[in-house]
Amino acid sequence: MALIPDVIFFVLIFLSVYVQVFFFVTFLENRKKIVVRNGKIKLDHYPAVTIAVPCWNEEKTIYKTVRSLLSLNYPKDKVKIFLIDDGSTDGTWNIIRKFSKYPNIKVFHKENGGKYTALNLGLEHSETNFFGGLDADSFVDSESLIRIMSCFEKDSSVMAVAPSVIVSDSRNFIQSAQKAEYYMGVYTKKMLGFLGAINVTPGPLTIFRKKVFNDLGSYRHGHNTEDMEIAYRMQKNNYKIEHCNDAYVYTTTPTTVQKLYRQRLRWIYGFINNTIDYRSVLFRKKYGNFSTFTLPTGIVSILIVSYLFGRIVYNLVDFLYSKILVLNTVGWHFIAKTSSLDLFFINTRSSIFLVLFAYSLIVFAIIFGRKMAEGKWVLSLNMFYFFLIFRIIAPFWLIKAVYNTLLKRKPSWR
Amino acid sequence: MNNNIDWKKYLIVFLITVGLFFTASYLSNYFGNKKIDQLKSIQDKIAINILSSETQFALLSESSCKNVSGSVLSGELDELGRKLEWGQENLGATDEVSYLKKYYSLLQIKDYLLMKRISASCKVKSAFILYFYTTAENCSECEKESLVLSSLRDKYPELRVYSFDYSIDLSAVKALLQIYKIKDTELPALILDDELLTSFHGIEELESRVQESFKLQETKPEANNKKNS
Numbered sequence: 001m002a003l004i005p006d007v008i009f010f011v012l013i014f015l016s017v018y019v020q021v022f023f024f025v026t027f028l029e030n031r032k033k034i035v036v037r038n039g040k041i042k043l044d045h046y047p048a049v050t051i052a053v054p055c056w057n058e059e060k061t062i063y064k065t066v067r068s069l070l071s072l073n074y075p076k077d078k079v080k081i082f083l084i085d086d087g088s089t090d091g092t093w094n095i096i097r098k099f100s101k102y103p104n105i106k107v108f109h110k111e112n113g114g115k116y117t118a119l120n121l122g123l124e125h126s127e128t129n130f131f132g133g134l135d136a137d138s139f140v141d142s143e144s145l146i147r148i149m150s151c152f153e154k155d156s157s158v159m160a161v162a163p164s165v166i167v168s169d170s171r172n173f174i175q176s177a178q179k180a181e182y183y184m185g186v187y188t189k190k191m192l193g194f195l196g197a198i199n200v201t202p203g204p205l206t207i208f209r210k211k212v213f214n215d216l217g218s219y220r221h222g223h224n225t226e227d228m229e230i231a232y233r234m235q236k237n238n239y240k241i242e243h244c245n246d247a248y249v250y251t252t253t254p255t256t257v258q259k260l261y262r263q264r265l266r267w268i269y270g271f272i273n274n275t276i277d278y279r280s281v282l283f284r285k286k287y288g289n290f291s292t293f294t295l296p297t298g299i300v301s302i303l304i305v306s307y308l309f310g311r312i313v314y315n316l317v318d319f320l321y322s323k324i325l326v327l328n329t330v331g332w333h334f335i336a337k338t339s340s341l342d343l344f345f346i347n348t349r350s351s352i353f354l355v356l357f358a359y360s361l362i363v364f365a366i367i368f369g370r371k372m373a374e375g376k377w378v379l380s381l382n383m384f385y386f387f388l389i390f391r392i393i394a395p396f397w398l399i400k401a402v403y404n405t406l407l408k409r410k411p412s413w414r
Numbered sequence: 415m416n417n418n419i420d421w422k423k424y425l426i427v428f429l430i431t432v433g434l435f436f437t438a439s440y441l442s443n444y445f446g447n448k449k450i451d452q453l454k455s456i457q458d459k460i461a462i463n464i465l466s467s468e469t470q471f472a473l474l475s476e477s478s479c480k481n482v483s484g485s486v487l488s489g490e491l492d493e494l495g496r497k498l499e500w501g502q503e504n505l506g507a508t509d510e511v512s513y514l515k516k517y518y519s520l521l522q523i524k525d526y527l528l529m530k531r532i533s534a535s536c537k538v539k540s541a542f543i544l545y546f547y548t549t550a551e552n553c554s555e556c557e558k559e560s561l562v563l564s565s566l567r568d569k570y571p572e573l574r575v576y577s578f579d580y581s582i583d584l585s586a587v588k589a590l591l592q593i594y595k596i597k598d599t600e601l602p603a604l605i606l607d608d609e610l611l612t613s614f615h616g617i618e619e620l621e622s623r624v625q626e627s628f629k630l631q632e633t634k635p636e637a638n639n640k641k642n643s
Contacts, residue, residue, distance in 0.1 A: 289419060325557065325558060329558045329617065344452060348441070348442050348445035357434060
């Protein structure tokens with residue numbers, strides 16, 4: 001019977017439309033609170049901040065990263081920059097060493113132990129009330145830090161502020177696809193911020209009150225996603241995480257499908273395993289929307305993508321089988337004939353309309369995310385690349401991440 | 415702390431989503447009905463065509479073949495067949511579609527009878543295949559046979575293929591099954607020049623049989639004429 005797959009399909013479509021509508025309703029509720037500041041702002045106080053830059057073989061980008069930190073619009077004596085070489089085997093150390101002459105930069109060299117160990121070294125040496133990391137492949141906008149700090153100033157209950165992470169430049173269509181995805185990420189993160197349900201405090205320039213680490217302990221391995229684990233820990237302890245949409249950090253993205261695959265495998269593996277570690281949080285009222293919306297949404301999206309992938313493979317095999325059948329029965333010369341376009345044959349099943357609706361909300365998310373980042377409404381082809389590439393390859397890293405989890409295999413960082 | 419869950423919002427979003435589902439199913443029904451209407455109108459058009467040809471043929475009482483021969487468009491019948499098949503797979507309203515399918519089978523039989531008469535008396539080059547298949551069970555040979563027949567039909571416009579679902583509940587089709595003594599274990603079954611061919615037949619074999627049938631027709635009318643004189 002084809003009934004059971006149809007019921008599963010129906011339920012999964014229902015859930016994905018539900019998630020998109022939930023985001024959209026959140027947007028409608030809070031749209032007036034979304035402000036994009038264009039000019040420079042001033043704070044009443046400029047608290048001192050430590051920014052730790054863990055680097056492992058980042059010789060290509062580290063110079064530009066440090067330069068961007070040095071040009072932050074924030075009093076120089078209030079920004080302490082820690083450059084931490086986590087046992088690089090390339091020229092990273094030689095580059096960061098030269099920055100030690102700056103009074104507000106401290107350089108460290110340690111044996112390779114993983115990103116979280118480098119961040120913890122930074123934490124140990126930090127003497128400021130605010131602490132944040134910056135991935136060595138990312139570059140900060142000069143106004144980013146001051147805008148982030150304004151969120152802390154406005155609301156003393158805010159314990160961490162995440163910026164908008166944007167693709168720094170896209171040279172090929174793999175990167176263009178990610179560009180659209182990151183814009184969507186800006187929108188999603190903002191909405192999760194309104195819901196108090198952010199599940200990742202991204203490596204590029206999330207700033208924390210030092211109290212978070214004093215109370216909850218330092219960074220953990222977190223299945224190679226320490227920026228997710230700390231966010232889960234904060235949510236479990238009801239520490240508020242906010243998103244500052246107009247604080248921009250530009251990050252470099254994987255240039256090839258293989259590199260993208262490895263990065264996403266690590267992320268999804270991190271999501272699955274951190275969620276397993278924090279499963280006691282799931283569907284518990286006291287942990288807020290994080291437990292009833294963010295985590296279930298993540299789980300549902302893994303199910304949907306895996307299921308759709310199965311369906312696509314089934315359809316593809318079915319299609320190939322029918323073509324082979326034609327080939328075997330009537331030979332080559334009859335295949336070339338294509339039937340003319342007739343509107344009658346356009347499928348009008350109800351699921352088609354629902355999928356179209358869900359997609360249009362995703363398109364809205366991408367466009368509005370970009371509006372929050374660039375201040376203008378832009379329709380770009382990147383979206384098309386995004387749908388194309390992620391639709392095709394995302395199932396592979398999702399399924400591999402589930403597979404790795406089942407077999408307890410840990411994916412490598414790069 | 416922002417850890418309050420707004421249950422009302424969860425409920426509202428749920429209701430909106432349910433609303434969207436209803437809207438989607440309404441739209442789907444609406445377009446489905448449009449399609450069924452389209453099928454009905456094609457069928458009516460064909461019915462009128464056949465009826466008018468029959469009448470014309472009777473009026474002229476076989477004296478003039480000029481106006482009659484091309485009036486029934488086999489292309490339309492084919493198109494309707496394809497659309498019905500698609501509808502059966504993709505539209506929810508199976509009752510309507512199966513009703514239309516019965517009507518379609520009837521039209522095919524009428525077209526077959528009429529065209530047979532026309533071709534016999536007007537020397538029109540043509541060949542007829544009655545094709546019986548089944549949808550009740552998985553019949554991979556039927557699938558293959560359908561492919562062979564549709565490619566033959568593309569190659570020879572003068573070839574008319576009439577396909578019938580074995581399991582259709584229509585007395586006219588049952589009569590055909592009785593006449594040619596077709597059993598459901600022998601599907602797919604073909605009738606070509608009153609000869610019953612059961613199970614799968616490849617394209618080369620059928621092609622040569624169809625060409626044979628064309629040749630027969632070229633000689634038949636002359637023989638008839640001689641007989642008449």
